[in-house]
Every structure is written in structure tokens, then in C-alpha cells.
Amino acid sequence: MSAVEFSINTLKIFLLWFSIVNVVPVMLWVERRAAGLIQDRPGPNRVGPFGLFQAIADVIKFFWKMDPVPKHVNRFLFLIAPILSLIPASLTLAALPFADKMVIWGREYQLQVSDLHVGILYMLAIGSLGAYGILFGGWASNNKYSLLGALRASAQMISYEIPLGLAACGAVLFFGTFSLRGMVFMQDGTLFGGLLPKWGIFFQPLGFLIFFITSLAETNRVPFDLPETEGELVAGFHTEYGSMKFAMFMMAEYMNLATMSGLMTAMYFGGWHIPYVSDATLLSWLGGSVNLLAIVQLGVFFFKLYTFLLIYVWIRWTLPRFRFDQLMRVAWKNLIPLSMINLIVTAILLYFWEMR
Amino acid sequence: MISYEASWLSWTHYTAIALFGIGLVGFLLRRNAIVVLMCVELMLNAVNLIFLEVAVRTQTHDGILFIIFVVTVAAAEAAIGLAILLNLYRKQGSLELNLFRMLQG
Amino acid sequence: MSKEWLICGAGIMTLASALMVVLSSNAIYSAIGLLISLFGLSALYLLWGSAFLSVIQVLIYAGAIVVLFVFVVMLLDMSRVVQTGKGPGWFTTLLVTGTGWIFSLFLLRALNRGNFAGAIEHKALGSISVLSKILFREYLWPFEVLSVFLLAVVISAYCLARPESLDNSGSDGVSIKGPKGGRS
Numbered sequence: 001m002s003a004v005e006f007s008i009n010t011l012k013i014f015l016l017w018f019s020i021v022n023v024v025p026v027m028l029w030v031e032r033r034a035a036g037l038i039q040d041r042p043g044p045n046r047v048g049p050f051g052l053f054q055a056i057a058d059v060i061k062f063f064w065k066m067d068p069v070p071k072h073v074n075r076f077l078f079l080i081a082p083i084l085s086l087i088p089a090s091l092t093l094a095a096l097p098f099a100d101k102m103v104i105w106g107r108e109y110q111l112q113v114s115d116l117h118v119g120i121l122y123m124l125a126i127g128s129l130g131a132y133g134i135l136f137g138g139w140a141s142n143n144k145y146s147l148l149g150a151l152r153a154s155a156q157m158i159s160y161e162i163p164l165g166l167a168a169c170g171a172v173l174f175f176g177t178f179s180l181r182g183m184v185f186m187q188d189g190t191l192f193g194g195l196l197p198k199w200g201i202f203f204q205p206l207g208f209l210i211f212f213i214t215s216l217a218e219t220n221r222v223p224f225d226l227p228e229t230e231g232e233l234v235a236g237f238h239t240e241y242g243s244m245k246f247a248m249f250m251m252a253e254y255m256n257l258a259t260m261s262g263l264m265t266a267m268y269f270g271g272w273h274i275p276y277v278s279d280a281t282l283l284s285w286l287g288g289s290v291n292l293l294a295i296v297q298l299g300v301f302f303f304k305l306y307t308f309l310l311i312y313v314w315i316r317w318t319l320p321r322f323r324f325d326q327l328m329r330v331a332w333k334n335l336i337p338l339s340m341i342n343l344i345v346t347a348i349l350l351y352f353w354e355m356r
Numbered sequence: 357m358i359s360y361e362a363s364w365l366s367w368t369h370y371t372a373i374a375l376f377g378i379g380l381v382g383f384l385l386r387r388n389a390i391v392v393l394m395c396v397e398l399m400l401n402a403v404n405l406i407f408l409e410v411a412v413r414t415q416t417h418d419g420i421l422f423i424i425f426v427v428t429v430a431a432a433e434a435a436i437g438l439a440i441l442l443n444l445y446r447k448q449g450s451l452e453l454n455l456f457r458m459l460q461g
Numbered sequence: 462m463s464k465e466w467l468i469c470g471a472g473i474m475t476l477a478s479a480l481m482v483v484l485s486s487n488a489i490y491s492a493i494g495l496l497i498s499l500f501g502l503s504a505l506y507l508l509w510g511s512a513f514l515s516v517i518q519v520l521i522y523a524g525a526i527v528v529l530f531v532f533v534v535m536l537l538d539m540s541r542v543v544q545t546g547k548g549p550g551w552f553t554t555l556l557v558t559g560t561g562w563i564f565s566l567f568l569l570r571a572l573n574r575g576n577f578a579g580a581i582e583h584k585a586l587g588s589i590s591v592l593s594k595i596l597f598r599e600y601l602w603p604f605e606v607l608s609v610f611l612l613a614v615v616i617s618a619y620c621l622a623r624p625e626s627l628d629n630s631g632s633d634g635v636s637i638k639g640p641k642g643g644r645s
Binding site: 368370382385398442 | 533611
């Protein structure tokens with residue numbers, strides 16, 4: 001690998017990471033404005049037009065705040081816990097396929113950090129490590145509310161990983177590959193003579209539903225935000241955290257949200273494909289320029305990703321919270337059997353389809 | 357194709373042996389039941405490493421399948437072991453293995 | 462060349478953190494040691510060409526088993542665990558460590574036979590399609606036995622988690638008082 005290639009690859013990785021990190025300030029604004037819209041109040045509207053600079057003000061506030069470490073905490077674990085939750089959130093991006101490829105000075109560069117042949121498994125594995133940040137943060141705070149939040153979080157994340165994995169297994173079985181890039185390539189084109197785009201959701205509707213519900217639980221969003229219920233546990237596992245350390249927990253949460261949205265986009269909603277327009281047609285419209293195509297694909301991918309994020313926000317301000325026993329019952333008695341049925345039915349149908 | 361000097365495979369082998377030794381010593385010396393369970397996990401992992409070495413050396417996939425089986429059994433073992441420990445803690449209020457003398461009469 | 466030093470580094474990381482499991486007095490640091498050790502092993506699997514195993518290692522061990530350990534350690538409040546004050550004596554420590562060491566040497570002798578000179582050229586093992594073909598053809602019977610085993614584990618875990626519903630035969634978890642008015 002030459003120096004030029006190395007620097008372009010490094011720049012690519014940084015830009016892709018940066019585009020997901022930027023979800024955080026955008027979502028800070030979107031979430032509060034949407035809350036205002038839904039609850040019939042203005043929301044933040046003072047800083048800049050439509051309160052758009054509120055996110056920047058928030059970030060500056062986080063940086064300039066005092067950063068206290070309480071006396072009664074386990075200092076080492078207290079300090080590494082936010083880092084432990086931010087690192088997995090960043091690492092999961094490595095397998096997301098943002099767009100096809102760019103050609104710079106005669107060399108091809110995939111717009112994806114790495115096309116792993118175990119892509120989905122990698123994302124599930126690294127995503128499951130996010131539990132440690134929450135667990136250690138809650139335990140090290142030496143506060144009963146924090147500890148309760150952490151215990152709830154770990155029980156919830158372990159339970160919901162099972163239906164998440166099983167739902168993803170259905171998609172893997174259907175596409176016949178673990179590579180997210182391969183999955184996106186298979187969703188190019190239309191079904192039934194141009195009636196529907198050939199997206200995963202039309203083959204795996206139940207799988208998508210389970211995946212979506214579980215992704216809410218895995219990222220600790222309403223209606224599954226039991227680890228941080230403000231009515232019962234003050235603020236859950238991050239009660240004792242302030243300033244940048246709290247901001248790191250929040251960044252990790254929003255990045256996980258973005259990653260889950262990207263995963264659903266790639267697995268069930270055709271990734272970078274525009275419905276009814278195949279890649280080849282789009283390429284001919286753009287005059288055969290691969291780089292332009294990649295930029296359009298990036299736009300489409302991020303459009304779909306932000307649509308999912310908006311749905312998350314919508315759900316957050318619409319649905320009430322589950323009780324903990326209800327949460328566990330939903331996971332073990334409803335979602336796991338449903339995802340198993342989904343897997344078995346997919347397998348049987350695929351078997352007869354292959355026989356044909 | 358991946359190519360390494362064979363000495364590095366031996367190094368992996370020594371790692372596995374040493375890991376098993378550390379796990380065994382911890383299993384025999386520690387009195388905290390949870391740490392004892394962790395040492396069992398260490399020993400299982402050492403065996404997994406040996407299976408990997410076998411798979412690489414013989415160029416077959418059987419070793420890797422054995423690792424998958426062992427990981428499954430290890431997960432089950434951890435779940436059951438921890439459930440038993442929780443029950444013991446509920447009965448005795450402790451996890452010191454010295455204190456569990458209920459069968460001694 | 463650099464990859465081979467990575468093998469060395471991953472091995473050292475595994476062993477050092479395994480020592481941390483055994484030596485640290487706080488169970489939570491033992492759990493952290495176990496976690497790092499498992500990551501070292503995962504790196505070793507990756508370096509020997511089996512990406513699938515390395516991901517499985519992280520997914521199952523680091524993502525589920527060690528979380529369970531940490532969960533139990535946090536649930537039980539280790540500071541309240543009664544200390545007996547009787548640690549193992551020097552003689553026991555030496556004896557056990559020596560036995561472990563000699564046992565390891567025997568293992569080394571037993572397993573390290575044959576000539577390993579020269580470079581090893583090998584395919585990347587653990588391609589998922591090949592693995593699954595072997596798993597569902599040659600190893601189908603062990604696989605099915607394993608599924609029955611897992612079913613037994615699920616049932617026994619359920620029974621262990623709810624001991625009071627087994628002690629008395631009352632339905633719906635309603636506790637039935639014994640003849641002396643108390644439950645055992």
C-alpha cells in the first residue's frame with residue numbers, strides 16, 4: 001500500500017466516522033424540536049434561526065462545565081466507563097456500507113471502512129460490548145440508583161440480544177451472506193415486474209419488525225429506557241456523571257442509534273439504492289461518472305438513516321414506558337418465539353424455492 | 357494463503373499451556389466461588405486454543421467445530437454455575453468456598 | 462513479520478490478564494482480566510485466519526458470559542462477602558503451583574510431538590459455508606445432542622432461579638405455610 005493510498009484510506013475512515021458523529025449534534029436539535037412539535041410548544045428557538053445553533057451551544061456548554069468526580073466512587077472504573085461505552089459505538093461503524101465505490105487516480109476505494117465477510121456478526125458482537133460501559137459506570141458510581149440502572153441495563157441488553165441475533169439470522173439466511181455489502185448488492189432491482197423495489201423488508205417483514213423493536217431496546221430508547229427512568233432512578237446509570245463524561249455516554253447512545261438505523265437501512269431497506277432505479281440506470285443518467293454515483297448513493301443512504309432516526313424520536317415522544325416485568329415478558333415470551341418462527345419459516349420457504 | 361514460521365504456532369501452543377496452568381492454579385487456590393468459575397472459563401479457553409492449533413496444523417475444520425461446541429457448553433456452564441452461586445449466596449450469605457460444609461454433617 | 466509479533470503480543474496480553482484474574486483480590490477486577498484475556502484469544506483466532514471464530518468469541522464470551530459474571534458480582538455486593546481469614550498457606554500454594562507447572566509440562570510433552578520445521582502455509586480456515594456444511598453433515602448428531610443439552614440447561618436454570626415455587630407445591634407462586642408456620 002503506497003503512502004497516497006494509505007492517506008486516502010485514513011481520510012475516508014475519518015470522514016465516515018465524522019459523518020456518524022455528526023448525528024449527535026443534529027439529533028440533539030431534532031429531538032428537542034420534535035418534542036416541541038409533538039407537545040405543542042416551540043422547543044429551543046432562541047439560538048440562531050429555528051434554534052439551529054442550540055446544538056453548538058450545548059456542545060460548548062459540555063466542554064466548559066465543571067467535571068467533578070465524587071469522593072465515594074471507584075475512581076478507575078468511573079473514569080473508563082464513558083470511554084468503554086464510546087469505543088464500541090465507534091467501532092461498529094466499520095462494517096456499515098455507506099455507498100459503492102469511488103475511483104481516485106485510477107484506484108478503487110470502497111465507501112466502507114472494511115467489507116468484512118462476517119459483517120453482521122461483527123456488528124452484533126461489538127455492539128454487545130456497549131453493556132460494559134453502562135455496567136461499570138453504574139457500579140463505580142457507588143449509588144443505589146445508578147447500580148439499579150446498570151443491572152437493569154445489562155439484563156435488558158442480554159435478553160434482547162437473542163431476538164436481535166435471530167432476526168438478523170433470518171436476513172442472513174435469505175441473502176445467503178453475512179457481508180452487509182453483499183446484502184445491499186442483492187437488493188438492486190424490482191419485484192413482480194416493477195411493482196415493488198427488491199428490498200429485504202418485503203421478504204422479511206416479521207424479521208424487520210422484531211429487529212426494529214429490539215434495536216429500540218438495545219439502544220435503551222423509550223419505550224425500553226428502563227436503565228434511565230427519570231421517575232424512579234433519578235437518571236439511572238449516569239446519575240453521578242457530569243460535563244464531558246455525561247456527553248460521552250450520550251454520544252455513544254446516539255451513535256448506537258445511528259448504527260442500528262444504518263444496519264436496518266442496509267439489511268431491509270436497500271442500502272444506497274433508490275427504489276425503482278437500478279444502479280446501472282442511475283450511472284447512465286449521471287454520465288457514467290462513478291464518483292458522482294457514489295455521492296448520490298451516500299445521500300440516499302443518509303436520507304434513509306435519518307428517516308429511521310426521526311421514527312425513533314417520534315416513538316420516544318409517543319409511547320409510554322414498559323414496566324420491567326413486561327419488558328422481560330416481551331423479550332422472552334413474545335419476541336424470541338416469533339423470531340424463531342420467522343427463522344424456521346424462512347428456512348422452509350428457501351428450501352422449496354431452491355428445489356424449484 | 358497465510359504463511360507463518362512454525363515457531364509461532366509453537367508459541368501459540370505454549371500460550372495455551374500456560375493459560376491452562378494459570379487457570380488450574382487459580383481454580384485450586386482461590387476461595388471466591390465466582391473467581392473459581394472464571395478460572396474454569398480460562399481453562400476451557402486454553403483448550404480452545406489447542407483445538408485451533410490442531411485445526412491449523414492439520415488443515416481441517418474439525419478443530420474449529422470443536423471450539424464452537426466448547427463455547428456453547430461454556431456458555432451453558434456459566435449460566436448454570438452462576439444460578440447455583442446465587443442460590444448458595446441466598447442460603448449462606450457468602451461465596452467463600454470454605455464455608456460450604458452442608459454435606460459434611 | 463509484523464503479524465507474527467502481533468501473535469506474540471496477543472499471547473502475552475492473554476497471559477498477563479489471566480494472571481490478573483487469579484491474583485486480583487476484587488472479583489470485579491478478575492472479571493475485567495477475564496474480559497481482556499478473551500480479547501487476546503479473539504485476536505489470536507483472527508491472526509490464525511479464522512475471523513468467524515474470533516467474532517463468535519467476542520459475541521458469546523465477551524458479550525454474554527462475562528456480562529453475566531459482572532452482573533452477578535455487582536448483584537452480590539462483594540464487600541459484604543464474609544472473609545474466613547484463612548487463606549491457603551504457603552505450603553499449599555507451592556504444592557498447587559508446582560503441580561500445575563509439572564502438569565503443564567506433561568501436557569507440553571504429550572502434545573508437542575512431531576517436527577514443525579519450516580513455514581506453515583495454510584488456508585484461511587473457518588469460511589462459514591464450509592464450516593456449516595461440515596457441521597450439518599458430519600457433526601449433525603453432536604449438534605442435535607447439544608440442542609437437547611441446551612434445553613436441559615434452560616429448564617434447570619429456570620428451576621434454580623425459582624426455588625420457592627419448587628419447595629411448596631402451591632400453584633401460582635402462592636406460598637403455603639408449613640406446619641410450624643414458617644417456610645424452610
